[in-house]
Each structure stands twice: as structure tokens, then as C-alpha cells.
Amino acid sequence: MNKLDLKFEELLISILCDLLSNDNHVAVGAASPIPGAAALLAKEEQKIKGKKLRVTILHSLRFNNFTDGARELFDCAAQGRIDTFFLGGVQIDEQANINLVGTGDYPNLNKRFSGSFGSALMYYVVPKVILFREEHSKRTLVKKVDFISAPGVSDKNLYRPGGPKFLLTNKALFSFNKRKKVFCLEKTAPGINQNDIEKITGFKYDLNNEIKNFTYPSRERLDILRKVIAPMVSEFYPNFAKRIWFR
Amino acid sequence: MNKLDLKFEELLISILCDLLSNDNHVAVGAASPIPGAAALLAKEEQKIKGKKLRVTILHSLRFNNFTDGARELFDCAAQGRIDTFFLGGVQIDEQANINLVGTGDYPNLNKRFSGSFGSALMYYVVPKVILFREEHSKRTLVKKVDFISAPGVSDKNLYRPGGPKFLLTNKALFSFNKRKKVFCLEKTAPGINQNDIEKITGFKYDLNNEIKNFTYPSRERLDILRKVIAPMVSEFYPNFAKRIWFR
Amino acid sequence: MLPFEKITLNDIVSEVHDGTLLGIPADYSGVPMTFTKELIKKKVKNLKLYCLPLTTIQGDMLIGSGCVTEIEAAAVSLGEFGQASRFQDAVINQRIKVKDSTCPALHAQLQATEKSVPFMPLRGIIGSDLLEYRDDWKVIKNPMECSGKEGEEIILLPAVQLDVLVFHATKSDMNGNIQIGRRRELATLAHASKKVFVTVEEIVDEDFYENEVNAAATLPALYIDGIAVSKNGAWPCGLTGKYNPDLEELKNYSLAAKNQNTFDSYMRVFLNSDNLKAAQ
């Protein structure tokens, strides 16, 4: 990809890592190798600076210190003890509503997906939720989702300290403005410009005054990622680690 | 006391033991050596008959198998998994209300006692609650308690599968009739008659057609109590066991 | 006399009837696959599955075998092997009813039964479409003056009691206590079930209560109605600390499950496979 022989997944890991630099506790749910690697990378970089970042990776025995059973993630988040969590979406819409259930007219769906997981609580209580969906298309980023697994914003009469802060795809990074209920294009992937994004996005969004390209990771960061983080990721996402780093 | 050199505490243990013979799970709270010994004795006798009685003694490490923390007793009881529990009372009244808080005009008490412990749930959910209060006097068995830690009976609009079934003192055993909301004198201690009980009881009660004396334990039961149960009791009530059996 | 009920897989299967509300542990909590195999052989119908909070191959197989009419879950998928095709197919063709939920709600509904209260409150959910399709969930205004946000809306979830729970664990002690380690959701499941059966890799000649650390990792025999030994009982799923998931077999299943014919062929072999050999 560039002279560092950078993998695209490594670039996404690096972009996510930049979003975690001021956190105390990042949690990563199931089936999230790229967010998981990003969180561990951020932790390692903080350690070098003498600061501490706690990372909980549910899918791992080693990076999951919970001892109160499967409900502890949700209790812990509701207590305000988790700063950042990642969510995906079969569809994500203009108001940051996410759909993990299916497409069509629920319950008469055309296509059924897994289900809402913990999103209907986590999205409400974790202050910085990062939406991560690799596919960037009018199919995934839509005007209005077919089913709201969890809404992007809520009425004032709800307890809602949490919500979406960023959306990362393989083409762009958006921020989300909670007050205006709108995404804002912040960065684009290498070789992609603002017009390209408009053509493949199914919803309207604001534009940052200064839209940048995805920042490449430094040589130093890439070294840490490949030498320190990749073996860790092997523990809980062996297939992913093998595909990216060890084949 | 008789030719078996029976201790009075052993007699009380035996009387309580008789009340437990059809149970599956008996739980015993804090500071209850006589109920604790009675439960273990019943368990041992059931074992000899090839039947199983589970005994949970909170104050013991060995006879407390709960692993969900101090709340498990209450959850377990509320789930209907405990047949019998023991409660005491600074005062117990005609309607089986119990007072564990103090005497006088709450909150301006003349005398303050420990507090209600778990009675305000356990009394409602355990089907057979046995009230055990050694002192039998107009001071302890009163017309109306000064403070209701837990009521003997409840309105129909409450969930209340549990409640009082028996009251044992050092002078008498009463049963409790839930429908009529009244105690009934069933047995008296050796040397005590019906008139004696009337003089020392502060509330009205029914009389069984055939009031019996406390039944003495058989030689066999006493052997089990002294040889098998007494050493067990030493584990969790060393002072009591020492006083009764080992000095 | 054993101090607990040692039974067989078939004894457990005979406790599950048409219409039973069956507790389903997540893939990390000990999936009772040998039990599931026998259950499918029995051709039980109209099961209702309650997943805490999700199911993978166990739920998909039961659905594909026509045993299930209703499922309450936060997710049904094959994890890293993608979507659960038999589940998807049954949903699209409306052969099963899905009570779509979210993980913390599934936990809370069992905690209500654990505490024997009619409901549990939960934050979140309001504003999601989950709520639209759940007649059993209720929204109230927070009635408290001194706690919570004034006037906030909050969901009350009903207490759910399971008819039967079956899970697989590493071992039981000689008194019928089960080692569950950190998988404490199994305790909540057990507390909220009318009957609880466990398959274990082995029954060991120990007393888990002999030291506090072992005791802390234990589900008390008090909640268990019967234990059957089943070597490799979670295969092809994994069992924490004992064996990893059989990734090849899970992949084979995910491919076979893509349509009903190949699923049926797979199941004919699977149901007659010798579990001991299969897990080597």
C-alpha cells in the first residue's frame, strides 16, 4: 500500500487507535478484531508514556477481567466505568440509528441478521461509542434504517449519558454532532475524495472545513503493532491475526 | 433433669427437631445454636432413614454452601427453595407480629435492640417459619408489639407464601393458625401446666384439645445429638457447645 | 447412596417436553451439545428457547431440526463463521417467532426471578424498535423522588422463569456441586429455572468447599436436579480451560447449514456420530 507495506486493516487500526488516546477504559465486544487490536495498541502506547489505559476484550480470556458473569459488561458500562465501546450495524442511518436485526418490514424481513446484542443499552450509557462498519455503501449507510436496534439520539426525558461519537468505514471517518443530530465528514481513505464519499453514502452529512486524509501510522507505531500487538491478537482472533500478519 | 441427665437445651433441640421431619431444606440464621443443632440432628436422622435433608447454617463455613454472597439466603428463600427458617423476637404478639428493634414509642425508644435483620423478607417467603424465643413472659409475649419488624399475617393483595407455623419458648410450644390469626397451645414443658402458661403469656391463644408435655428424646436420638451433632456445633457455636456438652 | 442424582443423558432429555421453555447458555458458558443431539433424536417439538443472551450452533441446529417455535435472544449467529442460516431461513419463512431482545434485558429478566420480584427496571431500550414488538415490556415514569432522573421513562421487564436449564461444565464434586469458574451467568440461569440439569466431563472425588477459592468457583448442588457424565459434551463447541472449539467442524457445519438439504445430510451423520471419537 505504501513503502511500509502497510495493510489496509493496519491503517484502520491506526485510525481507531488515535480516537482512544484520552480514555481510561476501552471495552471491545464480540467479533471485533480491528477495534480489539486498536485498543491494545493504544494501551501499549499509553504505557510507554507512563499512562494507563484499561482494555477489556470480551472475546478474550486474558484481556477480560470480569468476574461477575456475562452481565458485568453491561452493569460496568451503566455505572459509567467504560469510556469507549465499539458497535457495528447492518445499516446505519443519518441520525446514527443502528440496525443489527435485518432488512425489510420487521417482523416480515427480507434478510435476517444476528440481532441487537447489547447495543440497546451500551449505546445509551457509554460516552464514546465508535461505530465501525467496513463496508461503505448506500446499502449500509442509509437515510433511515429498517429497524432501530438502538437509536442515535434520545429525548431529554431519558437517561442517556452515552451515544455515537465517530463512524469509521473503509472509506471515511465521520464525527457525530449530538446537538445537530448529524454526521460530519472528517477524513477520507487514501485515494478517496469528498465527491467519492458523497456518491456512496445514503445519507446527508456535514463537511469539516478541512477534510484530511487518513493519517498513516508512524514507523514506530507499526513496529509496536506488528511485534507486540499482533501476537496478542492471535490469542483471541487467531484467524484474523493469521490473515493479516502471520501467513 | 431425668435419668438420661438430659440438659434443658437438649430437650428444646429435640422438640425443634420433631418439627423438621418433612423438610427438604432448613436454613438457620445468625446466633441460633439451638435451631442449628436441631437442624443438624434432623438431617442426621433423615440420613439414617435414607432420606435427605439439606441444612444451611449461615454462621458456619462448613454448613453454608452459598456462593453468591450474603444476598443468596434471601434470593434462595424468595425462590421458594427453603422450607423452614427460624426467627426470634424481643417481643412477639397475639397475631405473630415480631419486634426485633426495641421497646417504647419508635423512634423514641426506651430500649433499643439489634434490628430487624432479614425478617421483613424471610417471614413472608419461607413456608414454615418457627419462632423461637426462650424467655416466656408477659414482657416477651405481648398483646401488641411496640414495633413490627415483620407482621405475622398479611392482606390478600400481598405475595405471601410464607409465615409463622410454630412458636417455641422454654415453657411451651404453640402452633399458629394463619386463617384465624391466632396461636394454639400444643405442648408444655415438664412440670408446667396450662394454667401456668396462661399466667405468663401476654396474649390470648387457643387450646389444643389434647395438650401434651414436651416429648423427651429417645436414648438413640440423644446419642446421636451428643456424639455426632455436638462436635459439629462446636465448629460454629464453640461457646454454646462448650457450655452444654464439653465442660 | 450418592448425595446427588447421577443420571443419564436420556434421563435429562425425558425432562424436556413439547412446549418446554428451555434455557440456552451462550457459547462461552458451556454448550450441552451431546444433550442437544439426543434432544433432536427425540424429535421434541414446539420448544421455546431462552438464550442468555445468545446462541450459536446449538440454537441453529434445534431450529433447523424443527424443534423450535419461539426464541428469545439478543443474537443468533455462528460467530466468526457468519450468520446462522437455519435460524435466518426459519425467520424469513416465518416458521419461528423471535422475541428480539438485548443482552442486559435477558439477564435482568432472570434476575427478577432470582429475587422473586415481578419485574426489573432497565435503562436504555426506549427509542429502539425492540420495544415496539414486546407486549411484555412496560414503560413507566420513574416514580422515585430521591433517585434516578426526575420524570425519566424507564422500562420494566417481566420476571421470566425457565422450565428447564441444561448446560455443560468441566466437573462436579462428589456432593454434586458444579465448578462454573467465572461463568456466573450460569448461577443466575440456575436460580431462575424450575429444573436444572448439568452434563459434566467428570465427577471428581473432591469437596469443592474444602477451600474458599474453590468454593467461590462453585454452583451449589442445591440448585441441581441431576448430573450426567458426558465426555467432550460441548463438542464441537469449546469448554473453557478444557478444550478449544473444533474450528474445522464448526466451519463444516456453517457451510452445511446454508440450505436445508445439506443441513439434513450433515445432521444424519452428526446425530449418529460417536461423540468420543469425534472429539478425538
Added chain:
Amino acid sequence: MLPFEKITLNDIVSEVHDGTLLGIPADYSGVPMTFTKELIKKKVKNLKLYCLPLTTIQGDMLIGSGCVTEIEAAAVSLGEFGQASRFQDAVINQRIKVKDSTCPALHAQLQATEKSVPFMPLRGIIGSDLLEYRDDWKVIKNPMECSGKEGEEIILLPAVQLDVLVFHATKSDMNGNIQIGRRRELATLAHASKKVFVTVEEIVDEDFYENEVNAAATLPALYIDGIAVSKNGAWPCGLTGKYNPDLEELKNYSLAAKNQNTFDSYMRVFLNSDNLKAAQ
């Protein structure tokens, strides 16, 4: 750099201020007596104690020393050594306010905070005089159609969040995780506290997460704000698996506490005693 905050008893004491709502563990959960000693020396005032669900010598000493204005508990006593005289005296003379409660309510109020919901329902209580004096408890009719008893009355208890929790434990590992064994009420207490400090007998060069059984007995470092080593830190109370209560000392205390003068004399000696020596 240690991966957790290793601090001193005085650092912990400095986190407790006039008016702090302080979590108090039961006599079986690890009573932080060396901390209590230092707290009394600091002459802190107006503490509010939240006992889960009861207190013995710790609460009685704090009350007798004039540190407490309010206590919420299901019981205050000296266990087999009888009534807690300093507590009784303070109640009768109306020097403290007692929020009389019952064990399961004290658990449930913390569980509400653990789940971040404004309230928890509980059965029982209605018809007892406890309710008459609790403005913070609310009775509602069960609003559910499909669970509980139709029209039944039920209590809602407020979520209570503690300012500071201090307890004593056997050991912490090198990452600041605490071994709590079966004393899981300490987890609930920690989840429901803004700040959590622990005194331990020792910090060991281990990682409790290296095996599942040890892990199951652990309270994660995530909830802990600081750990101080304090040898015999529960004395004269006991510490499960480590040492028994000092029955003679507890008896001496119970006798001394019977009136304020003898209590004051006892405390002069106690506060200046060397804990290491005292515990033999």
C-alpha cells in the same frame, strides 16, 4: 510503575470527610479495623454509615467515638457478645438517626446502583413498621400483566451510591486484583461505590487470572482506587481462612462499651495499641 495504587492507611483515611456516606461490611466480609482506628484518630464527624447488612464492633466504636450521625442497617449488635451498647446509647439519647432496614433491602439498593437503575423492587416489608419511617421507599401496585401477582403491592427501593467503601481482605495480586472468595457482597458494594479502598494482609507476586478458579474468587482491580497493606488489619475481628476473631478482646470490648467512661478508657488504649503486637 506498579499497575495499581499502593497507598497507606492515612491516604485512605484522608479520602473520608465529614458527611461521607461510608460503606460498612458485615463481620464476615472483612472488617477494616486498622482503618477504623485511624479514622477515629482523625476525629472525623457526621459520617453516614451504610451497613451491608449489619455492623458489629466497627459501627459501635465509630458511634461511641462520636463520628456518626446516621446509620442505615438491618442490625447493629456485638453478635454473641450481646447488644452494641454505644449504638443503643446513641439511639436512646437521639444522638444518631437510624434508618432501620432489612438485609435484602440493603442488598437491593446497592444492586440498583450496580445496574444503574433508579430503583429495585422487593417483596416483603409491606405491613412492617420499617416502611412507616422510610420516606425514600415507595409502594406501587404491580403494573405487569404477565408476571407477579395481579394487583399485588410491591416496594420500590431507591438506588444508593456510596461515597467511599473500605474493606479488609486477605490478599491482592501484583495487578491490584483482590481475592474475595465467596464474599461476593463485596463486589456489589464495590460496584455501587464512588471510591473503593482495600486494606490487605499482603500483596502477592501472582496474577489471580492465571487460572479460572482463582479468577472466580477475585474482585477486579478496575473497581479499586487504592490498596494499603495492613497486617492483621481486621483484628480483633476475624478474617475467613486467615485468622479467627479474638474472642477475648471482643468480650473485653463488649464489657467496656457498656458505658461511655469505660468505653473512652478502652479506646485510649486501643487507638494507641500496636496492631501487630495486639494480634499476637
